[in-house]
Amino acid sequence: MSKSMVARLVGGAMAVAAAFGFAASAAAQEKKIKIGVIYDLTGPLAGGGSELQYIGAKIMLDNFIKQGGVEGYKIEAVYADAQSKPDVAINEAVRLIEQEKVNMLLGFFSSAQCVPVAARVEQLKNFMWITTCISSAVLENKNLKYVFRPQASGNQFGMMTMDFVEQNAKAKFGKEPKDLRVAIVHEDGSYGVDVSKGNEAGAKKAGFNVVLKEGYSATAPDLSALVTKLKRARPDVVFHTGYNPDITLLLRQAREQGLKFQALIGHGAGYGVYEKLKEGLGNDVNYFFNTDPISIWLTNPKTLDPKLPPVIKMVGEEFDKVKPGVAIRSAHVGMAASNTYLFLTEVLPRAIKKYGGVDPDALRKAALEVDIPEGGTMLGFGAKFFGEGAPMAGQNERSFPVVIQYIDDKSYVVWPKSQAQREAVLPLPAGTTYSSK
Numbered sequence: 134m135s136k137s138m139v140a141r142l143v144g145g146a147m148a149v150a151a152a153f154g155f156a157a158s159a160a161a162q163e164k165k166i167k168i169g170v171i172y173d174l175t176g177p178l179a180g181g182g183s184e185l186q187y188i189g190a191k192i193m194l195d196n197f198i199k200q201g202g203v204e205g206y207k208i209e210a211v212y213a214d215a216q217s218k219p220d221v222a223i224n225e226a227v228r229l230i231e232q233e234k235v236n237m238l239l240g241f242f243s244s245a246q247c248v249p250v251a252a253r254v255e256q257l258k259n260f261m262w263i264t265t266c267i268s269s270a271v272l273e274n275k276n277l278k279y280v281f282r283p284q285a286s287g288n289q290f291g292m293m294t295m296d297f298v299e300q301n302a303k304a305k306f307g308k309e310p311k312d313l314r315v316a317i318v319h320e321d322g323s324y325g326v327d328v329s330k331g332n333e334a335g336a337k338k339a340g341f342n343v344v345l346k347e348g349y350s351a352t353a354p355d356l357s358a359l360v361t362k363l364k365r366a367r368p369d370v371v372f373h374t375g376y377n378p379d380i381t382l383l384l385r386q387a388r389e390q391g392l393k394f395q396a397l398i399g400h401g402a403g404y405g406v407y408e409k410l411k412e413g414l415g416n417d418v419n420y421f422f423n424t425d426p427i428s429i430w431l432t433n434p435k436t437l438d439p440k441l442p443p444v445i446k447m448v449g450e451e452f453d454k455v456k457p458g459v460a461i462r463s464a465h466v467g468m469a470a471s472n473t474y475l476f477l478t479e480v481l482p483r484a485i486k487k488y489g490g491v492d493p494d495a496l497r498k499a500a501l502e503v504d505i506p507e508g509g510t511m512l513g514f515g516a517k518f519f520g521e522g523a524p525m526a527g528q529n530e531r532s533f534p535v536v537i538q539y540i541d542d543k544s545y546v547v548w549p550k551s552q553a554q555r556e557a558v559l560p561l562p563a564g565t566t567y568s569s570k
Contacts, residue, residue, distance in 0.1 A: 165207040166481065166491040168194065169229030171240045171250075176217025177352070181376040181403045182465040183217075183242035186265050189469030190240060192451045197477050204485040208477075211235055215246055222246035223253055230259050236491045237262060239473065244268030244287070244324035251280045260493040262480070262500075264472040265465075267401065268323040269330075272527050279493050281480075281500045283472045283516055285532040286525070287324060290400045290424045291331020291372075292338075297422075297536045297548040297557075298370055298398070299339035305559035306369060306395060311340045316368035316394075318359060318383075320375045321348035328374040328400045344368055351379045360386045369560075369569075370396045377403030381413030388417065393569035395560030398422040398536070407461040407539060417566045418539055420558050422547070427535045429467030429511040431546050431554065436508045444474065445511055460542045471511035479503050479516070507531065513552065 170190060173183035194210045202208050211233050215222035222241070229235045237260040241247045247266035254261040255277045263271070263282040267290060272282065302310045317332045319325035325348060336343050344366040349359055360383065363371065371394050375383065380403040403409065404423040411418050430449060434442045448470045452462060480499045481491070487502075488495035505516040515531035536548035538557055547557035561568040 163207075164205055165202070165209055166237070167209045167211060167233070167235045169211050169213065169226070169233060169235035169238045170194070171213045171215050171222060171225055171229070171238060172242055173217045174214040177378060178215075178217040178243055178376060180378075180406070180409055181242075182401075182406050182463065183215075183265075185406065185463045185465035186240070186242050186469040187212075188452060188455055189448065189466040189471075190264060190473045192448055192455075192466075193470045193473040193477065196447065196451075203477060203481045206481075206485060206491065215241075215243070217243070219243070219246045219249055222250050226250050226254060227257070230254070230257055236260070237493070237496060239476065240264055240469075241266050243322070244271065244327065245322040247271045248323050251275075251277060255279055258493055260496040262472075262476050264469045266324065268327040269525070270323050270327060272525050274524055276521060276526050278521065278526075279497055281497075281518055281527045281529075283475050283510070283529045283532060284468070285426055285514075285534045286528055287327030287400075288331035288334070289532070290374075290534050291328045291333070292335040293331075293534050293548070294372060294398045294400065294422075294424050294536060295332060295335025295339055295341070298396070299335075299341075300548075301557065301559055302339075305557070308369070311342065313341050314344045314367060314369045315341045315372060316345040316347075316363055316366055316370070317343065317372045318345070318347050318349070318363070318375075319373070320351035320379060322351060324402065325351075325374040329372075332372050332374075349379070351376050353379065353382075355386075356383045357386045357390065359383065360390045360392055363387070364390060364392050368394055370394065370398065372398050372400070373404075374400040375403055377406065377409050378413065380404065380410070384414055384417065388566055392567065394567055395569055396422065397561075397567065398424065401425045401534075405464050407463060407542075407544065408459060410539075411460070411542075420538065420540060420561055420565065422536055422538050422557075423464075423544075424534050424536050425464045426468050426471075426512045426514075426532070427546060427552060428462065428464040428537070428544065429471055430462050431537070431544065432511065432513045433552075436513065437511070438509050441511050448511075461539075461544050464537075467511060475503075475505075475510055475516060479505065505531070 172187035213225040267287040319329040484495040484499035563570040
């Protein structure tokens, strides 16, 4: 064989090898996880907190995209608008899975959407990571395999606020729990119903006198009849679960009709968006309470994993670019950012390294192995998910909400004591709009 022929054969082999190497390199570079992200960007739920959740999730996803992804996998986020409608949320979830070929779904603000979407995603054997919606009905006794929620559940919200009032009944209201008159009012969707069940269970445990328990449609154009019932019931404390604008409508009509009480305690959603509350109610929002996972900007950095405070700082700086001049950074932003971060730092790398990729089963196995102690997330709580066969399979058993109070355009954690920044102002100070003093 001539030298020239050998050279040609060697050269050809090298070219083939180079081509294969380039192809292999390109394939390696093309590894990615495609994440479908669904929030309400239009409709009433957008202003009630969903848009803020979207911002928090996007800040975190963008941050990891800029870093080049996770464990050699690039991240591609595909966003969809649920338009504040359950049927649209279901259709968008199916579209993202079947047409966009996403590896998983992330987000979901409304419990009314979460319940049917989770069932559909499970049916399609895709992976769903819930950052927000709280209804127990999403997971309770469903034994879902591919749906996980690091967020606290609705009954925890309802129980937490009742415990807060029970522990303060004598000292703040001057009454034994059995003599305290409480009203439980709520929007009648999955979210409101679930929280109200927690309220009712907590009230029974505390021995409160429940003088009214009533649901209403969040889209009702008039809530004056409910206000009339509240006036007749004469509650000391009103426990309210709603979105917005229904919160504003109820309280404006309460002001007009002269409803009085000693405390108002909200449960997330619309009560977590201070700017909207202030816009609709002005200074009347002063001294109102909200129950939610703690704002990441209110957690005590000394109790957190040392790697988290710099991440919290980054989220705050990026949010300020999007929404400059906001008096109180909503807990909704940090909630979505923290729960998205948990997926990107705990579930995704484990699925890739230990289970070989980002298919639903790999993600599921990785999620079930998450074991983070208290202080290991930006929301202060830890993370460990109930497994198959548990009544709340897929729920984070270490999550919990806190009670915050709005005072002079600032928010303070007031319960539980382990997280409290200051004493709660109870009852409403004399001279304030709704005060019965």
